[in-house]
Amino acid sequence: MSNGHERKYGNAIFSRYPIIDSNFHYIQELQDPNIQNPDYSKEGRVYIETIIEVDGKKITIATTHMSYTHKFVLTPKKEAETNKMIEILKEKNSNFIFTGDLNSPPDSYTINELSKLLKNAGPTLEQNTWTTKPFSYNGFNADTLNWRLDYCFVTPDIEVKSSQIIDTPYSDHLPILIEF
Template sequence: MIKNRLLVYNMRYAAGNGRRMNIPMPGSGYLRTNPAHLEKISQFVQQQKPDLVGLLEVDTGSKRTGNINQAEKIAKDLGHYSLYQCKYHEGSFTSRLPILNAQANAFIASNELHHPNFHYFNRGVKRLIIELETDEVCVFLVHLSLWYRHRQEQLWELHQLMKKIDKPVIIAGDFNTYWGSSELNLFKQATGLLSANKDSLPTFPSDKPRLELDFVLYEKPIQIDNFTVCDVQYSDHRPLVVDFSLNGV
């Protein structure tokens, strides 16, 4: 039986957390990063000893970070491989703006990454879907829309992508389910996916979590051996750590 550890984290560009994000004006904290936070995030990831890491809100080297590619830095610290892509679809207005054009999602893996697929949702601002196949499973990394209607349309598109995959599937990321995890009920019924977070533990905000926004969804024969929402406050989200295995593999 092959065992794997997956870590999923919306790291908020290592910009930090708390009231400083809204000083001197709301959201202005996104325009600056904190090297100390990035180092702490990297150290935390190293401590978890993951086989695969899915990162949301990664800066791939803008002026905000002093041109440091956060995905590559964490991968280098781990001695792992990385791949990343801008989360805004090619040709969009946001994909051409400084800083925004470096805002990405990323996979980091202990094994070399081959032939990833980058898809884009038809609706929403954040449209990127990263599809990564290992020898055993196919993992999709997503950051869904803030708008409910767009999220529902994006879930339908994910269902269509799943139909093309002949391996057990994991879908992980920030689902922005501000209306509650029940938003995913129809999607889970249609796909047969299950949540690794069986107790619906909240993941946001990181200091006093009350909402479950971050998910790892999986289908059988994948088996969840351990699931943890880590008490880490380097971002506004808490990271997820999932140990999984495949029966009969």
């Protein structure tokens, strides 16, 4: 609770398989817990991961929701956030699935750095996931599906059977469905 405004939201991983372990890392610290109007550059951001067991095999699944930057332009804070995440991901060599709203287009620093470590699980990066709803913030307006901001990456040992973006009216982002 902060100045009478509750700020409870974040990331979660749900599993029908047994959860063996889970943890999180801040990739951007909360800078102002007293913000009353949304200032997306000051929100804290976390990377979370969960180890599940599927048919006797341990698989690590991770997700994050990276910070929004005006028009998705790289800023020093976004670069630092990306670099913190990359340091965590460098340790992931097998049985690893990483998903998230990275608030970064395919040609961004974030996606280029991720692609050095992990492979895109699909669909192709040309398929857009945002926005299905009108968006207006700080002079940036978008109201059509012109951006790819959501991704799934895996280690090379993970076999992807299929991937698709699902058309749904329930969010401003379209979900990605991956079958392994």
